[in-house]
Every structure is written in structure tokens, then in C-alpha cells.
Amino acid sequence: MADDRLLVDRFLEMMAAEAGSSPNTLAAYRSDLTAAAGDLGRLETADTDALGTLGEAWAGLAPATVARRAAALRRFFGFLFDEGFRPDDPSAALPRPSLRRPLPKILDTHEVEAMFAAAEERAASGQPVAVRNLALLELLYGSGLRATELVSLPRRAVRPGQPFLMLRGKGDKERLAPVSGRAASAVEAWLKLAPADGPWLFPSGKKHLSRVRLYQLVRAMGADAGIPPERISPHVLRHAFATHLLAGGADLRVLQSLLGHADIATTQIYTHVDAGRLVELVNARHPLAQR
Template identity: 75%
Template sequence: MADDRALVDRFLDMLSAEAGASRHTIAAYRNDLARAAETLGGLGSVSAGDVSRLGSSWAELAPSTVARRSAALRRFFGFLLDEGLRRDDPSSALPRPRLERPLPRILDEEEVRRMFEAAEDRAASGEANAVRNLALLELLYGSGLRASELVGLPRGAVRPEQPFLMVRGKGDKDRLVPISTRAQAGVGKWMEHVPSAALWLFPSGKSHLSRVRLFQIVRAMAADAGIAPERVSPHVLRHAFATHLLSGGADLRVLQSLLGHADIATTQIYTHVDSARLVELVNARHPLATRGR
């Protein structure tokens, strides 16, 4: 087992140095490999026959969990093979669950409008939390930020003369995200309530607003707008941002960049959500659409 730990450490060092994996990714890989090692009694010298036992021991796990653990082991064994630390790769015996990517839950444009109207009515009072909540909503729906990206914004992230945000997303990768003039205005009003010494745009205690608290705030805003709270979350608003942009004619590659997706296959799920609009677009814009029979 000691040798296993050394091999895992070398593998994770490679992921960090060469692949730029984040701390969260490293921790997830370490956990998945440790669990597999417990089941198999080690990893460094296991055979394909040993690895095949994982299928039965993972039978009660969700397909997504099995897929993630299999991917971690597959990459680990590939590393050992590349480094000459193994002569074979037993990963062919790993279970390969069939995953069906679920369609994202979304809100229609009318429901989003109602959320904004309710949030704006509350913010009109000038009460600090109501002003903050409107700024949060503007950034979630107006820029498609992930919850972690939003709560982690530094105090000076939004500037009147700068129509973009520099956001640090998954894998500690930076990207530029446009910010609307109304979002800038909403954040500007909120800044009047943020202490000048604060490090974060949305401070809370000694740190920043937590993702859990953001989740609660968004659900409360949904309830204010007469929308079932369980239908709404920060991620649902991010999905609404993407789907409504696509409906408005946004290019899929542009959407990929705005959302910070490493793989366009992740972005393509929105084409399923808005399939009716895409059929209409092909019928109206394709060169053959206007060609007579």
C-alpha cells in the first residue's frame, strides 16, 4: 500500500503540473483511487481480472459515480503505462456505464421577468440585502456565472468603464465574461453598501457569501415571484442565460466561451433544449429553404 501511495502521489503531481488540474480535481482523484485501492487491496500490480471485480462492488452506485471512478482509474493506469511503471493496462476491464445526460431545468423568459420585477420592487426600498440580491440576480442571469464564480468575485471585479469581468472558473482557468449595463448599474448600487476594506464583492463575515446562502437567496427570490422555489437555483439561472441566448441567435462556440465549457459537447445540450427554435432557424435561413422544387 505504501508503494501505491507513492504511485498515486506521482500521478497527482503530473495532473497538477502538466494538466493544470485544480485542487478540487486532485482531491476527487485521490479519493476515487483510494476507494478503489481499498476494494482491490492495492492498485499498482492489479490484473484485469482483479479490476473486473469493481463492477459488482459498484453495483449500487449511481452511473455517474461509476463513470467518474472508472475515468480516474483509466487515467491512472494509463499514466503508469506511459511511465514504464506497468507493462500492461488493465483498464479495459473497468465498468463502462451508459450515461444519459439529463436536460437542464430552465425557466422561460416570462418567469425570469417576474423574478426581476419582484427583485427590483424590493431593491427600490434601498434596503442593503434587497439591493445585493438584485445585483446577484443580474450577474447570474445576465452573465451566466457559476455560483462559485459569482460568490468569489473580488470587490473591484465590476468597473463602470469595463464591459467585461475576468472570471476564474473550473480548473483555475480565467475567461472574459461580458457584463450588461444594467448589471453594472445594479452592482454599482450594491457597492454603496460594501465596506471599502472588503476583499469580496459579496462579503459575509470574514469571507464571502457561501454557495449555500446564494442558493437560499435565489429560492427566496423565486418564491417572491410566485415561482415554485424547488424549480430554481443559481445553476437554473445559468441554464436560462444559455438557453435564452441560443434562442436569440447566439453562436454555439460563442456560448461555449461565455459559459467556460472546456468541451463543446457540454454546450451542445442546449441545442436539445431549444430544438424547436433550431428547426425553425434551419427552415428559415438554410440556402435550400428558399429554393423551389
Template identity: 70%
Template sequence: MMAAEAGSARNTLLAYRSDLEKADADIAAGIGAADSDALKALAQHWSGLSSATVARRSAALRRFYAFLFEEGLREDDPSAALPKPRLQRRLPRILAPDEVERMLARAEERAGSGKPLALRNLALIELLYGSGMRASELCSLPRLALSRRNQPFLILRGKGDKERLVPISDRARDAVDRWIEHCPEGKWLFPGGKAHLSRVRLFQLVREMAADAGIAPDRVSPHVLRHAFATHLLSGGADLRALQALLGHADIATTQIYTHVDSDRLVELVNSRHPLARGN
């Protein structure tokens, strides 16, 4: 159902399978036959887990029991008895614009040597920060994704198998053009091993580039650069709905987290634009 009807991505399917298997191991009768008492007892089994992990496993089980009930495989849905931890949504880690600029400048300096791997790294970081792509989307870009000259955007099939338009900056386009001259022949724009560059390797490369620019590596990851893309766009006046489309968020509530990150700009906006602001 999740693959065929919901169109869930492979990583989502693997995560749900893992959570269901772990829950099944904690219930003597198995998750298929579990009753409300068995689900209540999971709170004790999961007492040592983080609130986020408990919430994720409970969400997987709720979807599982809803499916069984809707398909007539169970006469009841016992998921109301599942643990319900309170979650406080954490603000995303971000980098200041000058820190990102330092990383880009250092990557550009390295690329000046003309070494293929340095050119590849520059293309990676320019695309990450210049488009807000997810790590998995970037790693799996086809070699011909930017084959057309002056192509200002990509059409990506991202999370949930949904298509979205991703604009490509002139800087990123230039970096890709320089890299493609040295890119090994094959299917992928960023090849690695027997397929494309892995997300783990991309994570390592981004941290290496951060350290090279004098930034603490533990503060930086591909996802942090995606957050920086979003936050810096919002600071520049981007519309929240436009940002939702650029990031590929199904729910605008996910995008709204950036309004908390950029609270200083929002306060300044009220003080300068509101009709009752002092001086107006």
C-alpha cells in the same frame, strides 16, 4: 500532475482524490497493484451506484493508470477492464424567460427598500443570469473586479485555471454599483463568514428568491440560471462558438447540449431560412 500540468481546479482535485480513495477501499490489493480481474470485480462493488457515478470513478481510475504507465511506474495499463456504463446525457433544466424576469423583478422590488442584503441579492442574480458565470466564479469575485467605471466585461480565471472574457450587462453593472456602496470593506465583492460567500449559501439564496417570485424552489439553482443564460442567448440567435467562449467550455460538444434544449427554434430556423423551405 493534474495540479501542475493539467491545471485542474481545487474542486476537481478533491473529486478525483475522493473517487480514487473509494476505489482503493474496494480493491483488496489497493489501486496501485490492481490487475484486470480486480478492476472487473469493481462492477459488482459498484452495482448499487448510479451510471453517472460509476462512469466518473472509472474515468478517474483510467487517468490514474495512464499516469502510472506513462511514468514507468507500471508496465501495463489495466484500465480496459473497468466498468463502462452507458450514459444518456440529460438535458439541462432551464427556466422560461418570463420566469427569470419574474425573479429579477421581485429582486428589484426588494432592492427598492435600500436594505443591503436585498441589494446584494439583486447583484447576485443579475450577474448569474446576465453573464452565465459559474457559482464558484461568482462567489469568489474580488471586491475590485468591477471597480472601473463603464467596464463592460470581466476577465475571469475559471474552471481549469483558464482565463475568459465575461461581458457584464448594464443592468448587472448598475446592480453591482448599488451594492458596492453597502458592501463591507474587505477582499471580496460578496463576503461571507471569514471569506467569500459559499456556493451552498448562494444555492440557498437563489432558491429563496425563486420562492419569493412564486417559482418552485426545487426547479431553480445557480446552475439552472447559467443554463437559462445560454439557452436564451441561443434562442436570440447567438453563435454556438461565441456561446462556448462565454460559458468557458473547453469542448464545444459540451455547449452543443443547448441545441437539443432549443430544438423548436432550430426547426423554425430550417423552415424559414433553408432554400427549399416552402414559400421561398
């Protein structure tokens, strides 16, 4: 795959420069293209007949994995064609699995309240770790941050009197995220105990807190509230933020902006989660409902 490696490197350089893909996204593309090369032999010269065999070769893979690999190959072959490295784009022959977007795991408001009650009780002891954990929880649920966004926050990201955060999320795109008064107070209490030197709001050694460690901390906070570990994660709290906002009457476009979704179709999944409220809204507001 000597020639393929060079082409993959150039493709990833393009994705980083033009599409603003994150290091994690680039690593995923490389992994998927390397795996596909193992099935095809050579990516550069693979034709429609070769791509037509991938359906059988990938039969044992999960539909999401097939879709992801096909998407990586589709973009890669499009790049080769656009740059003149090959005269055609054979990607029409790639498998197209039928995917149904799974509904996100959610917590109800009582479970979230139980998590906060337990975290606040621990933080009342004044122990730095407990005070930090409460600040993490407030920002996860109150601002709807992604795990990576949260752990990599600069030390002064939350400013007094400023009810929002400026974030650089997926695709290196900037967005505003709300900061509640509760979250600001929790962060202020944590900063009084946090190490004074260092650029991160949530430091860990010479770096910031890792996503894996955040995952462990959230599970532990969930356990304090009696929530089974398989039902809780940082992303579940982000889902709870979105679902509970929608239930409270938030507009879908506003929710899209707060979550940093490039496509509103991604945000629309929450309308399925909260379908009961939408039915009530139609029955209460639609003119024919009163006849």
C-alpha cells in the same frame, strides 16, 4: 494502501501542476480512488481480472458515479504506466456505462422576469441585503457565471465602462464574461452599501459568500417569484443564460466561449433544449424550404 496513498499523492500533484485541476476536482479524484481501492485491495498491482470485477461491485451505483470512478482510475493507471510505476495499463478492463447526458433544468423568460421584478421591488427599499441580492441575480443570469466564479469575484471585478469580466474558471483557464449595463448599475448600487474593507465583491465575515449561501439566496429569490425550490439554483440561472442566448440567435461557438466550456460537446446540449427554435431556423433559412 500505504504505497497507494503515496502514488495517489503524486498523481494529484501531477493533475494540479500539468492539468491545472481545481482543489474540488482533486478532492473528487482522491475520493474516487480511495473508494476504488476499497473494492480492489491494491491499486498499484490491480490487473485486468481485478478490474473486470468492478462492474459487479459497482452494480448498485448510479451510472454517473460508475463513469466518474472509471475515469479517475483510467487517468491514474495511465499516470502509473507513463511514469514507469507499472509495466502495463489495465484500464481497458474498466466498466464503461452507457451515459446519456441529462437535459438541464431551465426557466422560461417569464419566470426570470418574475424573479427580477421581485428582486427589484425588494432592492427599492434600499436594504443592503436586497441590493446585494439583485446584483447577484444580475450577474448570474446576465453573465452566465458559475457559482464559485460569482462568490469569489474581487471587489473591483466590475469596472466602470468595462462591459466584461476577466474570470479564472475551471482548469485555471481565463475567459471573458459579459457585463450588462443593468448588472453594472446593480453592482455599483451594492458597492455604495458594501463593507469598504476587504478584497471580495460579496463578502461574508472574513471570507466571501459561500456557494451554499448563494444557493439558499437564489432559492429564496425564486420563492418570491413563485418558483418551486426544486426548480431553481445558481446553475439553473446559468442554464437560462445559455438557453435564452441561443434562442436569441447566439452562435454556438460564441456561447461556448462565454460559458467557458473546454469542449463544444458540452455546449451542444443547449441545442436539444431549444430544438424548436432550430427547426424554425432551418425552415426559414434553408434554400429548399422556399420550394
